[in-house]
Amino acid sequence: xxxxxxxxxxxxxxxxxxxxxxxxxxxxxxxxxxxxxxxxxxxxxxxxxxxxxxxxxxxxxxxxxxxxxxxxxxxxxxxxxxxxxxxxxxxxxxxxxxxxxxxxxxxxxxxxxxxxxxxxxxxxxxxxxxxxxxxxxxxxxxxxx
Amino acid sequence: xxxxxxxxxxxxxxxxxxxxxxxxxxxxxxxxxxxxxxxxxxxxxxxxxxxxxxxxxxxxxxxxxxxxxxxxxxxxxxxxxxxxxxxxxxxxxxxxxxxxxxxxxxxxxxxxxxxxxxxxxxxxxxxxxxxxxxxxxxxxxxxxxxxxxxxxxxxxxxxxxxxxxxxxxxxxxxxxxxxxxxxxxxxxxxxxxxxxxxxxxxxxxxxxxxxxxxxxxxxxxxxxxxxxxxxxxxxxxxxxxxxxxxxxxxxxxxxxxxxxxxxxxxxxxxxxxxxxxxxxxxxxxxxxxxxxxxxxxxxxxxxxxxxxxxxxxxxxxxxxxxxxxxxxxxxxxxxxxxxxxxxxxxxxxxxxxxxxxxxxxxxxxxxxxxxxxxxxxxxxxxxxxx
Numbered sequence: 356x357x358x359x360x361x362x363x364x365x366x367x368x369x370x371x372x373x374x375x376x377x378x379x380x381x382x383x384x385x386x387x388x389x390x391x392x393x394x395x396x397x398x399x400x401x402x403x404x405x406x407x408x409x410x411x412x413x414x415x416x417x418x419x420x421x422x423x424x425x426x427x428x429x430x431x432x433x434x435x436x437x438x439x440x441x442x443x444x445x446x447x448x449x450x451x452x453x454x455x456x457x458x459x460x461x462x463x464x465x466x467x468x469x470x471x472x473x474x475x476x477x478x479x480x481x482x483x484x485x486x487x488x489x490x491x492x493x494x495x496x497x498x499x500x
Numbered sequence: 501x502x503x504x505x506x507x508x509x510x511x512x513x514x515x516x517x518x519x520x521x522x523x524x525x526x527x528x529x530x531x532x533x534x535x536x537x538x539x540x541x542x543x544x545x546x547x548x549x550x551x552x553x554x555x556x557x558x559x560x561x562x563x564x565x566x567x568x569x570x571x572x573x574x575x576x577x578x579x580x581x582x583x584x585x586x587x588x589x590x591x592x593x594x595x596x597x598x599x600x601x602x603x604x605x606x607x608x609x610x611x612x613x614x615x616x617x618x619x620x621x622x623x624x625x626x627x628x629x630x631x632x633x634x635x636x637x638x639x640x641x642x643x644x645x646x647x648x649x650x651x652x653x654x655x656x657x658x659x660x661x662x663x664x665x666x667x668x669x670x671x672x673x674x675x676x677x678x679x680x681x682x683x684x685x686x687x688x689x690x691x692x693x694x695x696x697x698x699x700x701x702x703x704x705x706x707x708x709x710x711x712x713x714x715x716x717x718x719x720x721x722x723x724x725x726x727x728x729x730x731x732x733x734x735x736x737x738x739x740x741x742x743x744x745x746x747x748x749x750x751x752x753x754x755x756x757x758x759x760x761x762x763x764x765x766x767x768x769x770x771x772x773x774x775x776x777x778x779x780x781x782x783x784x785x786x787x788x789x790x791x792x793x794x795x796x797x798x799x800x801x802x803x804x805x806x807x808x809x810x811x812x813x814x815x816x817x818x819x820x821x822x823x824x825x826x827x828x829x830x831x832x833x834x835x836x837x838x839x840x841x842x843x844x845x846x847x848x849x850x851x852x853x854x855x856x857x858x859x860x861x862x863x864x865x866x867x868x869x870x871x872x873x874x875x876x877x878x879x880x881x882x883x884x885x886x
Contacts, residue, residue, distance in 0.1 A: 367629045393754050397629075406740055406755055427643035428696045429634065434617070435624070437631035444634060447644050448743075448750060456743070456750045460633055471647060482632070493633060 366482055366493040370397055372416070373479075381479045382416040383494060385455065389413055394455045418452035421496070423473045428466045439483035439491075449475055449496050462497040474499045504733075505772045507601040511727040512884065513714045514543025515847045520678045520709030520835045523615070528560045528710070532568035532613035535710035535840075539609065543714045544722035547573040550714070551605040554580050554595040556588030556612040557839030568613060583839075585625060585874030586788070587735065588612055589711060590842025590882055594733040596715045606717045612844070613710035614837030625875035626748045638875070639703050639789065640695035641745035646791040647697065653806035655794060657697050661688035662812055663790035664701050667826050670819060671833020673860045678707040678835035702790040707835020711843035713850070728853045731773035731867075732883040736765040737876060747877035761879045762799040762871070769881035770801070775867055777801040780883075782852045782862045783823060784845035784870035787830040797825060800871055800881075824862045827852060842872035846882055853886040 365371070371381045385396040388404040389411040396417060402410045426447030432438070445461040462480055463469055475496040482493040516539030518531045532555070540547060555565025565581045584591040589612025596608035626636045635641075649655060665685055671677040683701060691700040721727050738744060742760045743751030751757075759767070770776050777800060785800065787793035794808040802823055803811055811817060817825040828834065828848040831841060849868035851857045857865075866886045873879040 438634035
């Protein structure tokens, strides 16, 4: 019998993890330079700090919450055919509680309800469904309920 | 290390443009070669006089410049294709300039050309996951930066609409612009929303097009009268800590940049040329989006942050104002063939300095500055004088 249950595939491996330490909630994975203290997201694949150029990076998890710095609601299909998610959609920047600013998609029932300065939290959600019926997931931030 | 301003003087001998527009039946080498023919005619030179060629484009693929020159002649000269996103044309100009300044060649040509893919720019200046996340929508990237700019300065979407109105009014006097009809503030504000808060008419239109410039040493000029001197041609790339969403970079909270990429390129250009922003008679600022023109004017040092929209309202950036900006209509009217844009800006400065800008002419223009920047990020500043 064919297994028809859809698989959930992350957009890219290593962006987030789900562990019991965080009550089973997702956490983004970044890199921290032990030499200069700079933090990067996504985590660096190579052990090289682009700020101080030392080779002393460690893997860390990032705050789950933050505030919206900017956002824009996109009303047309992005060019090139790379993006397969819904349109309209919204993306922008979030400043996490631990101080790092990251670029992210936003998730909201009403995209027009998003506001600069709004408190948001990390979720893992479907980005699109591929030809095989698998769900490609990615990280987004949504307004605190 | 020698500075370019300590080396041989470099002149612009000729410029060539084609009308920018929508040419589904033409290829990039069709309008690219036409721009070259026009530049040769303008410089009163022959193809065999060219000793090196630099051709900028973004989407035209392998040997894009070679395809252009195949329509013109084959003299065995070195041809290098230049891809620097929206600074491709000005980067090609810079390479040609450096070749002549350093006395490697006496005459070199710079060309920029682009046949744009249809629809929103499919920028690949981003990582695959960023592309799949939809982060490559340049209008949305500019919109995000616009949101921040509005918060910091109090500029409104109507202020940005005024930039479009100014540039479209100027474009109506430019026979090479894609759009030669003015638009009203109401029309801009009623155009469809593209990426909040930017509407369609806040965004520059795409276009197919080409432009060319011939650079040479003074002794090779056919006409000193119509020549223009290059006093600075500068290129910078991303500076650590500066946020640049159109380049896919977030700002660093811990280590913010002291001097941004645009400010850095402007400072270098002013230092090399010996001129300051107050000396510029005519300016080409980078108006991919109407809001970007305002912060560009500020970053180039023409006024303080947050002042530009007030000066705009006072008419300071009009052709008859104290600091004329985008006298030929800018990207808003010309359109934006990525590889050609930087050279299109340079051509207008040359027209102005020659006194050949017709009804767009800024009286007594003697020194002009052109600024282009692109995903990378990169920032290029060119200063020329009569």
